[in-house]
Amino acid sequence: xxxxxxxxxxxxxxxxxxxxxxxxxxxxxxxxxxxxxxxxxxxxxxxxxxxxxxxxxxxxxxxxxxxxxxxxxxxxxxxxxxxxxxxxxxxxxxxxxxxxxxxxxxxxxxxxx
Amino acid sequence: xxxxxxxxxxxxxxxxxxxxxxxxxxxxxxxxxxxxxxxxxxxxxxxxxxxxxxxxxxxxxxxxxxxxxxxxxxxxxxxxxxxxxxxxxxxxxxxxxxxxxxxxxxxxx
Numbered sequence: 001x002x003x004x005x006x007x008x009x010x011x012x013x014x015x016x017x018x019x020x021x022x023x024x025x026x027x028x029x030x031x032x033x034x035x036x037x038x039x040x041x042x043x044x045x046x047x048x049x050x051x052x053x054x055x056x057x058x059x060x061x062x063x064x065x066x067x068x069x070x071x072x073x074x075x076x077x078x079x080x081x082x083x084x085x086x087x088x089x090x091x092x093x094x095x096x097x098x099x100x101x102x103x104x105x106x107x108x109x110x111x112x113x
Numbered sequence: 114x115x116x117x118x119x120x121x122x123x124x125x126x127x128x129x130x131x132x133x134x135x136x137x138x139x140x141x142x143x144x145x146x147x148x149x150x151x152x153x154x155x156x157x158x159x160x161x162x163x164x165x166x167x168x169x170x171x172x173x174x175x176x177x178x179x180x181x182x183x184x185x186x187x188x189x190x191x192x193x194x195x196x197x198x199x200x201x202x203x204x205x206x207x208x209x210x211x212x213x214x215x216x217x218x219x220x221x222x
Contacts, residue, residue, distance in 0.1 A: 004155075033209070041150075041199055043212035056209055090155060099144045099163070102210060104155035 003027075006091050006105035013081055014113055021076045021108045023091030029103070031055075031096045032074035034066060037088040037107070049074055050096050081112045115139040117202060117213035124219040131189040133216045135202035138183065142204035145178060147187045150199045150215065159187075159200075194220045 004025045013019050025032065033056075034046040048056035049068040063079045074091060088109050092102040116138045125131045137145075143164050148156040162169045162176045162185075169176045175188040185202050199215040 035212075040214055041217075042214045043156075043201065045209050045211070048209060092156075099161070099205070101144070101146050101158045101161055101205070102156075103158070104148075106155040 004091055004093050004103050004105040006089075006108050008108060009106065010109050010111075012111045012113065015081055015083060017081050018077070018079045019081060019110070020078070021089055021091075021110075023074045023076070023105060025072055025091075025093040025103070027093055027103060029093035029095050030071055031094050032068065032071075033092040033094075033102065034074065034076050035090040035092060035104075037090060039087070043090070047074075047076075078110075081110075083112050086110055086112045115204070115211045117204065117211050119200075119202060119213050119216045121214060122217050122219070124221065125192050127192060127194055127220055127222050129192055131192045131196070131218055131220075133187045133189075133200050133202075133218065135185040135187075135213070136183055137185065137202070137204045137211070139204050139211060140180075140183065144205045145176075145185050146203045146205060146210065147174075147176065147185075148201045148203060148212075150201065152198075156201065189218075192218075192220050194222060196220055 031050045033048045047066040052068045065077045068074045088107045090107045091105040094102045146161040147159045160171045173190045177186045197220045201215040203210040
């Protein structure tokens with residue numbers, strides 16, 4: 001299936017732990033994104049990579065570090081997790097400036113306890 | 114910075130038309146999108162409009178754009194219970210989509 005796939009779908013972890021979320025797309029897109037959706041459903045962009053180069057880096061704590069090993073993958077590593085990091089994290093991909101919109105993954109629900 | 118505002122909630126009866134409104138601040142938006150999010154799922158692209166258009170119709174969906182007032186609306190004709198979801202407008206400019214909180218559409222049988 002052509003898609004944007006994220007793993008894991010659910011992640012429950014304790015405060016202070018380090019965790020990673022993985023994202024892969026097989027749509028041939030050159031740009032990938034991480035968005036955070038809070039409990040009020042507000043969606044905010046965190047990072048964007050175009051051809052493995054970081055092009056958008058919004059104001060997020062430096063505990064969050066994206067890594068793009070190639071155009072098809074964008075992972076998100078989070079150090080020293082805090083309660084406030086609990087949210088749904090969405091990966092998305094697009095063709096840069098093509099106007100065709102983003103394709104989103106199904107999300108990773110992160111719960112920090 | 115860029116901002117997107119939508120009313121948070123809309124309730125309609127099955128078979129009625131629904132109109133979801135959106136205002137935005139980024140005047141450089143080239144494409145403006147509507148996404149749908151069902152519970153526990155990701156965002157699904159519904160439709161979009163190019164910034165030099167006033168209207169676009171796509172089956173039951175009609176998008177209206179007032180670029181001067183930076184106002185975008187989505188009309189869903191003959192709303193069905195399966196249309197119940199959160200709807201996000203997302204103006205696209207400077208290489209990123211800006212989302213607001215979305216509008217929760219409740220369709221009553």
